[in-house]
Amino acid sequence: MIIYIISDAVGETAQRVVQATLLQYPELKPVIRTYPFVTTVDELAPIMQDAVAEQAIVTVTFVAAKLVTWATAFAQQHQLQLIDYMSPLMQALTTQTGTKPLAQPGMLHTINADYFKKVAALDFAVAHDDGQSLQTLAKADLVILGVSRTSKTPVSLYLAEQRIKVANIPLLPNNPLDEAVYQLPKEKLIGLTISPQRLQKVRQKRMVGLGLSADNYYTDVTSIEKELDYAHAIxxxxxxxPIDTTERSVEETAALIMQR
Structure with a gap:
């Protein structure tokens, strides 16, 4: 079996859908031929003729109406199986809203200022993870504080996806908080806390995942309570x-932070 993926852009949309669909058929190992940046009928015609010769299933993601019309007519004429991933939804949106599509190929890959802002935020989160790069802490939009395993890193990365520059700093009883934190506006500061019992389970799971004993000072509930007391004093x-993350997912915690 052969599958053609034809697009007037990269074709990533169709590739993802095709691959997701094939997961439902693990026994099938089709040959997949991808034809990106097909923008004219002259370019499309020989590809479709080859598809007929190979009895291929053809998938297309065209935004140009003339390519969709030509491909559909050709497929009907030659009894070729054609799946159009974009036109039906575009037509439905136009019919319901009266809004015409831009018909601009490759918008999924448009690199603009927003894209660079997201990358910058992710880079910042990684560089300022777990108390790193304190000399540039003032450049953070938010600084998250909490004891170990209170979801500081995943929350920081989730917020970075929202284009927010986040630093996170662990709170350790025997390691005084850097003076730079006290110089920040309190509006930038976010505290995360958690119940001792929940934190114990999280840490035990972490230890087992590392191949270490689940019972040690790090997972001892009395030690954990002391850490949390120290954090609340800070x-x-x-x-x-602070925001209690005991019964909250990363997304829920991030949403609360965004509200603040």
Whole structure:
């Protein structure tokens, strides 16, 4: 079996859908031929003729109406199986809203200012993870504080996807908080907390995942309570109200932060 993927852009949309569909047929190993940047009928015609010769299934993601019309007519004439991934939804959107599509290929890959802002935020989060790069802490939009395993890193990365530059700093009883944190506006500061019992389970799971004993000082509930007490003392000093992550997902925690 042969599958053609033809697009007036890269063809990534069709590739993803095809691959997702093939996961439902693990026994099938089709040959997949991809034809990107097909923007004229003259370019499309020989590809479609080859598809007829190979009895291929053809998938297309065209935004140009003339290519869709020609490909559909050709497929009907030659009894070729053709799946158009974009036109039906575009037609439905136009019919319901009266809004015409831009018909501009490759918009999925348009690199603009927003894209670079996202990349910059992700780079910032990685560079300022777990108390790193404190000398540039003032450039952060937000600084997340909390003891180990309170979801500081995943929340930071999730917010970075929203184009927010986030640093995160662990709170350790025997490691005084850097003075730079106290110089920040409290509006930039976010505290994360969690119940001792939940944190114990999270840390035990982490230890097992690393191939270590689940029972040690790091997972001892008494030690954890002392860490959390220290963290709450810091939150009080910084005049911030922490967010309890005990029963919250990363997305829920991030949403609360965005509200603040």
């Amino acid at each position: 939150f009080t000093k910084l005049q911030i109200t």
